[in-house]
Amino acid sequence: MARKVFVFAIDSIDPDLLLSLARAGQMPALGSLLGEGLWTYTNNFPGISETAWPNFFTAVNPARHGRYFNSQIVPGSYRTKLFHPRDIKVMPYWSRLLDAGRRVVIVDVPKTYVSGPFHGTQIVDWASHDQELGAVFSTWPPGLASELSRRFGPDPIRRNDYGGNGPRDIGVYRDGVVANVARKTRLTTSLMTGADWDHFLVVYDDGHHVGHYTWQIHDPAHPDHDPALRERFGDPLQDVCVALDKALRTVLAGLDDESVLVLLVSHGIGPNYHATYILDTILRRLEGQRPGRGRPVNSLRALWRSVPLSLHGLLTPVQNAARNLLLESDRRRRKAFLLPAADDAGSIRINLAGREPNGIVQPGPDFERFCDSLEEELMGLCNAETGEPVVDRVWRIADHCHGPYLDHLPDLVVDWNRRHPIRTVRSARIGEVRMPAHNSRTGIHTQRGLVLFRHGKGNAQQLTGEARLLDIAPTICAWMGVNLTGVDGQVIKALVPTVHTAVCDRAM
Helix, strand or coil, rough: CCCEEEEEECCCHHHHHHHHHCCCCCCHHHHHHHHEEEEEEEEEECCHHHHHHHHHHHHCCCCHHCCCCEEEEEECCCCCEECHHHCCCCCCHHHHHCCCCCCCCCECCCCCCCCCCCCCEEEEEEEECCCCCCCCCCCCCCHHHHHHHHHHHHCCCCCCCCCCCCCCCCCHHHHHHHHHHHHHHHHHHHHHHCCCCCCEEEECHHHHHHHHHHHHHHHHCCCCCHHHHHHHHHHHHHHHHHHHHHHHHHHHHCCHHHHCCEEECCCCEEECCHHHHHHHHHHHCCCCCCHHHHHHHHHHHHHHHCCCHHHHHHHHHHHHHHHHHHHHHHCCCCCCEEECCCCEEEEEECCCCCCCCCCCCCHHHHHHHHHHHHHHHHHEEEECCCCCEEEEEEEEECCCCCCHHHHCCEEEEEEEEECCCCCCCEEEECCEECCCCCCCCCCECCCCHHHHHECCCCCCEECCCEHHHHHHHHHHHCCCCCCCCCCCCCCCCCHHHHHHHHHHHHHH
């Protein structure tokens, strides 16, 4: 009774924006799916958006697959090291499908590498927003790379990420992204008809970087919103959503009635309001330390944004080494220090005795009291302009993650109140701290995504509650008659028909 499963995945677009466009008739293909499929919102582990794709394709939590960012702490030291996709400790779910004899096609899944040889096709970083450090466009089989370059040509915008500096010409950029969506759709339909497959997964990440760089055009409430830009260019993010809907319509036309269609939106994007850039200063003031020690790192960050993009891949190891040189001795003297992470949340490491070489905070009750006190201080921070709290919540990662690589992760994650811009932070303990000028990314990641399963027609429904990203892969495998064991994710039984009950029960 196993079915073929096609996954049309979208990387980091606001799911509510997609739903509103679909209901307004501007994304008719998505609108038709909402009338035919079962869907719900998805959630990810709090505050660490960089784990979204590894959580999805391994179906285990970050303390088991080991990834939270592209530069991570080296346990037993105060250094960080670059983290590459090959460092992920758990194989992707499609390796289990391959072991079960299923044929797969995997296209441009972020944070992955070519894991062949195997009976199928894999394409990595062919048209990616933000290639992983040291990653290059590669394929299985290897000869496919040159064929794709010959048949489909180069990326219309050459590089989709601008290192925080933004594109120079919004119109050229928007048109190039829309053209790239059509280019990937031509590749996808070619592989759909030319390859013999049981499972097909393609990721479009075009809205991801457009959300980063044009959110201020999309969002009239953003402080950098310029009506003249909106008048001149329209809404580039909406244009890309419409282009993605055309791609979805093309894919739907190529699927037979027996195939299962999965629409996955990995996580969202919203306004770039955060205080991550001053969190280190806040931690220093709470410890009564001089604030000036963090300034060299801020200078390094500004210098990095001025480095030509063509040199980023070559110089990233140098940047990481320089950061270690500046911060390693400083971290030894701190009770809590900041770890590198995405801007959407602050990641804090406690200088824990017995874990860190010069640990200050004792494990057990002292650790718990220190975390409680730090959380209370952070929750008491105030947005000086609005009077609202700056922090929505402080998450303890150990409450949500478990596994052999827990010590590779932050201890605390600070989830910012992103309802208003944060320019100045105030509290009785720290006084006032002003945010430095942001880079040009006006959009930043949010945790909530969306998943929709369509099998047949007439069963449209929004499910109660949210699904975990961890649960998507086990559910896909259940549709294909494969039991994905030994993972943290569970089959979402509401999304799998009764003919697969035995598989679901074993997986649960």
